[in-house]
Amino acid sequence: MPFDALLENYLAVFLATIVGAGLIATALIAARLLAPFSNQGNKRTSYECGMMPIGQTRTQFSFRYYIFAILFLIFDVEAVFLFPWAANLVNAGHAAFWEMVLFIGILAAGLAYAWKKGVLQWNK
């Protein structure tokens, strides 16, 4: 029964994806019916300030994006641990609090290390 109740509650989430997809699909179909379409000339080239694109369009970008993604991953996993701890802290007591402070402290030390190494600085 708990599973059924849970399913009932999350049914609306599933429905929301269908309604959302339906709304977008309706709009796209309406545009397909109402709007003019033609493929003449260079209409279907990528935009590059009005001239023909030069070189490869999938260009290089800064590797720093990856480092931020890794940092984000660490803190996001931390958040998963923090939520149940935060909701039950009143009953959990002193030991649970100081253990989590240690955990947060280790992550904060990692952030400080990344900061010191210049990871968070874009223009060196």
Next chain:
Amino acid sequence: MLLAAPAIDIDQPFVNAALGLIAFTLVMTVGVMYATWYERKIVARMQYRLGPTRTGPFGLLQPIADTFKLLTKEDLRPATADFVAFELAVFLIFIPALMVFVAVPFTADWFISAIPLSLLYILAVSGLSFIGFLLAGWGSDSKYALLGGMRAAAQLISYEVPLIMAMVGVVMVTGTVDAYQMILYQDTVPLIVWQPLGFMIFLIASIAEVERPPFDIPTGESEVAGGVFIEYSGIRWSMFQLSSYVNMYAFALLGAFVFMGGWEWPFGTDVGWGLQLLLTVVKMSLFIVFYLWVRASFPRLRPDQLMSYAWKVLIPFSLAQIFFNGFIIVYDLPDVAYLISSGLLTVGLGYSAIFIVRRGEPRKPLQMVPARATARKPEPEPAVVAAAEGAAT
């Protein structure tokens, strides 16, 4: 079938949720159309302009005209674009924005579905849209779109962390992850009083999450020429705009019921749905007006300022907030301690924003631009004033 229950039991919540969702989607679409009208009016007034006036009284028919214009506009896709990624991106950005509202309590009785752990659900779902931006950036096969997509992803994930940490602080104070219980907790005092730092971090991070100015770096016209939107035209572009506004509504509602007390504060649970809905809408509108106000007031940040602000200022301060909250709970200090610790940290946040983010930058003397009044009527020279005063005495 997975479900072995009788047909009526399944049908009832199914039909309920479907009707609620469809009604909500229609109201929301009209709401977004008029949000664009409202934004144009407000920003116009802030810039000494009138905004739309020609279409209908006060330009009220402008959003309808815009909709038809966008519907009948030619919709192009670059020949070299990745078909699946390009088409899927629109769906992947809009659907998470809509999914947020499933768990939002509008009044004490009006919500689409009573999801347990609804705050966690809202935070998780609202963080999904960066996948859509990455897909749009990669699928468009354009240099600007790729740069814009990477910027969007970096910004969204960076500001996700302080947003979640601010919410952890709120969860510690209320002791629940259910948004409904969280609203009931605020029947006398809204959480903005106990957690001003959490509120400030939420306010800043939510502007960054919905990519509105001054955090509109992924779509900056002057830098990446519209970013991920560049290859999307006509109705697809308007779908991106729609999801941006829906996201803005979602974060305004989240702020309204997490920090401002939702429908509960200050009248309580028993005042009836009319007044409660009004309270929710008024509190949500306060946030939206704030977002528009910020848009009209501040210039766009640089990408490096944006990232270092999230990682060097907001995240350390939100971690400090979690520590102080835990300390107060575990050692049974009075509630005023929340206000004192969080308020002091808020003051610290304001100062450190200046010192940490701007450290290492070359100092340039401020150049004052004369205001319009002084340009029209130049102030008399000090010598002239002194001479006039001397003549008077």
